[in-house]
Amino acid sequence: MTDRESASLGQRKKARIDRLAAAGRISEDEGVSLWQSAWRRLRTDPIFLVGATIVVLFVLLALVAPWIAPHDPTARLLIDQINRQANPIPDPQPGHPLGGDDAGRDMLSRLLVGSQQTLIVGVMATLFGLTGGLTLGTLAGGIGRWVDAAVMRVVDVMLSIPSLLMAFSIAAVFARPNQWTVILAIAIIQVPIFARLLRGSMLAQRHSDHVLAARALGVRPAAIVFRHMLPNAIGPVIVQATLVLAVAIIDAAALSFLGLGNPDDSVPEWGQMLGRAQQYFNTEPQLAFYPALCIIVVALGFTLMGESLREALDPKSRR
Amino acid sequence: MTTATTSTTQPGRRSGREPLLAVEDLRVTFGSRTSRTVTAVDGVSFDVAPGETVGLVGESGCGKSVTSLAVMGLLPARGAQVAGSVRFDGEELLTLSPQRMAEKRGAEMAMIFQDPLSSLNPVVPIGVQVTEVLERHRGMKGGAARKRATYLLERVGIPDPTRRLSDYAHQLSGGMRQRALIAMALACEPRLLIADEPTTALDVTIQAQILALLNELVSESGTALVMITHDLGVVAGLCSTVNVLYAGRVVERADRHPLFATPRHPYTGGLLASIPRLDEERGRRLVPVPGSVADNIPWEEGCAFAPRCPNAGDRCEAETPALVPDRGVRDPRLLRCHYPLAGDRTEEDA
Ligand SMILES: Nc1ncnc2c1ncn2[C@@H]1O[C@H](COP(=O)(O)OP(=O)(O)OP(=O)(O)O)[C@@H](O)[C@H]1O
Numbered sequence: 001m002t003d004r005e006s007a008s009l010g011q012r013k014k015a016r017i018d019r020l021a022a023a024g025r026i027s028e029d030e031g032v033s034l035w036q037s038a039w040r041r042l043r044t045d046p047i048f049l050v051g052a053t054i055v056v057l058f059v060l061l062a063l064v065a066p067w068i069a070p071h072d073p074t075a076r077l078l079i080d081q082i083n084r085q086a087n088p089i090p091d092p093q094p095g096h097p098l099g100g101d102d103a104g105r106d107m108l109s110r111l112l113v114g115s116q117q118t119l120i121v122g123v124m125a126t127l128f129g130l131t132g133g134l135t136l137g138t139l140a141g142g143i144g145r146w147v148d149a150a151v152m153r154v155v156d157v158m159l160s161i162p163s164l165l166m167a168f169s170i171a172a173v174f175a176r177p178n179q180w181t182v183i184l185a186i187a188i189i190q191v192p193i194f195a196r197l198l199r200g201s202m203l204a205q206r207h208s209d210h211v212l213a214a215r216a217l218g219v220r221p222a223a224i225v226f227r228h229m230l231p232n233a234i235g236p237v238i239v240q241a242t243l244v245l246a247v248a249i250i251d252a253a254a255l256s257f258l259g260l261g262n263p264d265d266s267v268p269e270w271g272q273m274l275g276r277a278q279q280y281f282n283t284e285p286q287l288a289f290y291p292a293l294c295i296i297v298v299a300l301g302f303t304l305m306g307e308s309l310r311e312a313l314d315p316k317s318r319r
Numbered sequence: 320m321t322t323a324t325t326s327t328t329q330p331g332r333r334s335g336r337e338p339l340l341a342v343e344d345l346r347v348t349f350g351s352r353t354s355r356t357v358t359a360v361d362g363v364s365f366d367v368a369p370g371e372t373v374g375l376v377g378e379s380g381c382g383k384s385v386t387s388l389a390v391m392g393l394l395p396a397r398g399a400q401v402a403g404s405v406r407f408d409g410e411e412l413l414t415l416s417p418q419r420m421a422e423k424r425g426a427e428m429a430m431i432f433q434d435p436l437s438s439l440n441p442v443v444p445i446g447v448q449v450t451e452v453l454e455r456h457r458g459m460k461g462g463a464a465r466k467r468a469t470y471l472l473e474r475v476g477i478p479d480p481t482r483r484l485s486d487y488a489h490q491l492s493g494g495m496r497q498r499a500l501i502a503m504a505l506a507c508e509p510r511l512l513i514a515d516e517p518t519t520a521l522d523v524t525i526q527a528q529i530l531a532l533l534n535e536l537v538s539e540s541g542t543a544l545v546m547i548t549h550d551l552g553v554v555a556g557l558c559s560t561v562n563v564l565y566a567g568r569v570v571e572r573a574d575r576h577p578l579f580a581t582p583r584h585p586y587t588g589g590l591l592a593s594i595p596r597l598d599e600e601r602g603r604r605l606v607p608v609p610g611s612v613a614d615n616i617p618w619e620e621g622c623a624f625a626p627r628c629p630n631a632g633d634r635c636e637a638e639t640p641a642l643v644p645d646r647g648v649r650d651p652r653l654l655r656c657h658y659p660l661a662g663d664r665t666e667e668d669a
């Protein structure tokens with residue numbers, strides 16, 4: 001990729017983040033009622049309902065998976081059916097409706113239990129990214145001046161690097177990849193997005209009437225930032241977090257696919273299952289198909305939910 | 320340039336009352352050296368004594384809000400150049416550190432704004448916003464602060480104050496919101512209150528209630544009040560002294576009664592003519608000041624109001640009028656006009 005292409009990619013990303021910041025901002029004249037009216041809209045929004053249903057089912061599944069899985073996902077129950085040349089993957093059969101994987105473990109059980117790790121990776125990566133982004137965004141938007149300039153310089157450089165490329169680079173730094181290196185790599189690429197988003201809506205808050213009114217009452221700078229700016233600026237960041245969950249799950253799969261994921265497969269995870277499946281891709285595509293389908297459906301669920309949330313909170317699209 | 324004589328011939332200055340707030344030759348310029356600068360406030364001077372209510376009147380964009388923000392030290396440090404002098408109880412505020420200034424704001428001087436809804440934090444209950452001020456300046460905490468907050472809300476006429484403490488801004492009516500903001504501003508019994516168009520966003524009956532409340536609170540506690548408005552009708556019941564601003568400069572200053580009886584500046588005359596009056600026959604056409612601020616000429620080249628002025632003559636676009644004591648009226652008055660309206664003092668009086 002040339003310099004110019006990556007620069008314009010950075011620009012596009014920045015423009016998108018700034019649009020998001022504008023969209024989710026709590027409007028001056030609506031306040032808390034904005035969330036209420038957003039909820040009223042969401043309750044009848046079919047897109048939101050589909051997304052939320054997927055997400056709720058996914059989370060429920062992750063919670064109860066160990067109890068509803070028909071078999072132990074780590075037990076090599078079908079190992080004696082595997083023949084390296086003729087039949088590398090156990091076929092579907094009674095008791096094993098989706099067959100087995102290349103180590104003879106029950107596919108359905110692995111998919112069900114895999115939801116757990118997938119959720120953990122997505123949520124942890126998003127939480128870490130959120131923590132980093134909130135810290136940087138609050139520093140930049142709250143303190144301003146040279147802190148803002150310094151933080152935003154770093155953030156803009158990070159944004160100008162294609163995010164997957166950066167995730168691969170970070171993951172590749174670690175000699176022995178594991179679950180936490182995957183989470184860390186994905187978290188770091190979310191940090192500049194959250195930071196820029198929060199900084200944008202913090203700056204809008206800084207010039208708002210109620211912050212001026214608070215300053216006119218002598219309220220201390222720390223209280224201005226944490227009580228009067230941050231809670232009003234956090235809306236777009238929360239919306240972004242739901243979207244990032246989808247991206248994190250997909251990115252985790254991408255890392256696994258490129259061999260930068262967690263090599264320990266005793267605990268199933270969809271991205272990792274997908275990564276493992278590529279060696280059989282020509283002959284046994286179903287091995288990749290099942291985890292890929294799960295990833296797509298869940299990512300779609302989070303995306304639909306996030307996008308309709310953003311839409312509902314956008315003052316411009318209301319009524 | 321502005322005259323330095325203004326503070327010596329201050330109309331409305333009661334003998335023996337030292338001004339609490341003395342603004343002298345205040346000048347606020349926006350923009351950097353590279354871009355075009357805007358002088359929003361151009362040498363404004365006025366005094367306010369304890370217990371006195373002084374009006375700053377003028378149409379949109381004449382620099383009323385910028386004046387009040389400059390007094391409160393709320394203009395952005397970068398982008399706004401403030402010159403002149405603002406003395407509060409003898410202490411120069413313009414050179415005070417931001418920390419010292421923040422200690423004074425809310426404790427010794429407070430301000431209420433035009434739009435009560437957007438001036439309240441939408442995600443923090445009213446009660447927290449009141450107790451926050453008490454905590455900041457009085458060190459009050461917990462129960463004591465809540466008790467005082469309840470009292471304050473009750474004092475400004477909010478019914479059922481205990482319950483209202485946990486309400487959010489959007490749950491209150493417009494008038495209630497402004498009352499809540501007044502409660503916050505008066506929480507620490509400041510000696511100076513600046514009200515920047517406190518009733519513009521409210522409907523007429525509520526306007527009257529809020530003005531009456533302000534009047535009552537201020538006269539009860541001896542607070543000095545600066546009343547900013549574009550509506551001379553608001554000034555009528557409240558202010559002892561009125562400063563009429565035009566394009567960043569004071570064009571006329573007088574005590575309220577003589578000003579209403581015999582306006583001297585054609586701009587004041589226009590403002591007065593545009594107030595609806597109960598004692599006049601209905602259907603009388605209100606005469607607004609013709610034209611808009613866009614027609615102004617710079618003060619350096621003459622009288623900024625000249626292009627809109629019914630009385631404009633040869634000198635107006637050639638010579639900048641100075642703010643000088645007006646000999647055409649019996650009351651002490653300052654006037655910036657070459658061709659004023661008829662006064663109440665004839666040659667024989669002089
Ligand atoms: N931050 C700023 N940067 C540049 N110019 C400004 C800024 N704030 C105010 N001004 C200019 O200063 C002038 C005076 O503005 P100000 O807000 O004091 O008017 P006002 O008398 O309060 O009007 P209104 O009745 O509409 O509130 C205006 O011409 C405005 O354009």
Ligand SMILES: [Mg+2]
Binds near residue numbers: 385515
């Ligand atoms: Mg104003």
